[in-house]
Amino acid sequence: MDIRLSPSLLAWLRSFDAAARHGSFTKAAAELCITQGAVSQQVKQLEEWLRRPLFLRTPRALVPTPEGKWLAVVLRESFDAIESTLAQMRQPAEAATATLSCSPSFAMSWLTPRLGDFFRQHPHTGLRVFGEFHTLDRTRMVRDGVEAAVRFDLGGYRDLSATVFLDEWLVPVASPGFLANHARIDHPQHLRGEWLLHDGSAWDGADTYEEWQHWFGQRGVPPPPWAGGQQFNLSQLALGAALAGQGIAMGRAALVLQDIQAGRLVPLLGPCVASRAAYSFVTTTHPSPVMQLVRDWLADEAVRFCADRARVLAAPKNPAASNALLSI
Numbered sequence: 189m190d191i192r193l194s195p196s197l198l199a200w201l202r203s204f205d206a207a208a209r210h211g212s213f214t215k216a217a218a219e220l221c222i223t224q225g226a227v228s229q230q231v232k233q234l235e236e237w238l239r240r241p242l243f244l245r246t247p248r249a250l251v252p253t254p255e256g257k258w259l260a261v262v263l264r265e266s267f268d269a270i271e272s273t274l275a276q277m278r279q280p281a282e283a284a285t286a287t288l289s290c291s292p293s294f295a296m297s298w299l300t301p302r303l304g305d306f307f308r309q310h311p312h313t314g315l316r317v318f319g320e321f322h323t324l325d326r327t328r329m330v331r332d333g334v335e336a337a338v339r340f341d342l343g344g345y346r347d348l349s350a351t352v353f354l355d356e357w358l359v360p361v362a363s364p365g366f367l368a369n370h371a372r373i374d375h376p377q378h379l380r381g382e383w384l385l386h387d388g389s390a391w392d393g394a395d396t397y398e399e400w401q402h403w404f405g406q407r408g409v410p411p412p413p414w415a416g417g418q419q420f421n422l423s424q425l426a427l428g429a430a431l432a433g434q435g436i437a438m439g440r441a442a443l444v445l446q447d448i449q450a451g452r453l454v455p456l457l458g459p460c461v462a463s464r465a466a467y468s469f470v471t472t473t474h475p476s477p478v479m480q481l482v483r484d485w486l487a488d489e490a491v492r493f494c495a496d497r498a499r500v501l502a503a504p505k506n507p508a509a510s511n512a513l514l515s516i
Contacts, residue, residue, distance in 0.1 A: 200237070207250055208242075208260035219328070243256055271330050275474065286313075291391075292319030300317070323392045336469060341391035341468070345470060359460045361437055361456065363431055363453060370383075385417060385420070385430055385436060387420055387426045390423070390465065397414055427444060469482075
């Protein structure tokens with residue numbers, strides 16, 4: 189039988205691949221930037237062309253049939269090979285500027301101040317950093333020309349390579365001015381809900397009160413009512429409010445260590461608590477030589493930072509939460 193990959197058949201296969209990976213026509217449509225109805229129709233056309241069903245359509249999810257699972261594996265391997273080859277072929281002979289996507293607060297507070305050292309070590313290497321924190325997947329990275337990314341999250345990437353290079357410690361911080369204007373705070377139960385400053389999106393999918401909730405849980409103390417505490421969509425904004433004397437923020441050591449060393453923020457109620465999330469370097473299967481340099485440099489910088497952190501802050505009593513992430 190003569191089977192040719194016509195434009196229509198390729199479109200059907202692309203929609204099927206996305207639907208199989210996400211288990212949802214809606215999520216597949218968001219990835220492909222078309223409507224949910226278009227994805228559903230293209231998959232249906234593929235099934236009619238094959239004369240066999242590829243999905244069992246349940247109220248909650250799409251469940252691949254045995255033939256659907258077989259086709260999904262073959263397609264993913266084929267698309268991975270094509271995407272990897274195209275990514276390598278797009279690299280020009282001369283060194284180009286590499287693009288690194290990075291969580292905004294981490295980029296501003298930790299990465300950017302250290303980039304001068306990177307460029308001194310690699311003066312002929314171009315690196316462009318831009319801040320964003322959307323969820324990553326292989327298709328989006330290839331489409332947007334993003335070679336690698338740094339993310340603060342729980343990991344669990346299925347179609348990308350992710351290496352944890354830095355764990356995180358949580359510690360409440362406040363300005364000296366705020367502490368001077370309030371009664372002494374020497375126990376978690378002294379914290380009042382209206383004082384707390386929240387990063388409402390610590391990572392994609394995190395609960396609004398994730399970091400404070402986790403900190404109180406690790407300290408074995410019930411949290412106060414959350415009502416009244418200010419909320420922000422970036423950790424850097426919550427820390428800015430703390431620097432301005434507006435309350436107490438949950439500080440990530442990577443973001444607050446310089447302010448603590450300079451006396452602009454004061455760590456409270458030590459020791460620190462290990463965060464559930466960590467910083468990962470995320471790439472497609474075959475990162476460019478430039479990105480391999482960036483990955484190695486980040487690992488070296490993280491080692492130096494951890495030594496500084498240990499000299500300034502009291503380490504978590506139970507670091508298992510973050511240590512478990514180092515195997516990702």
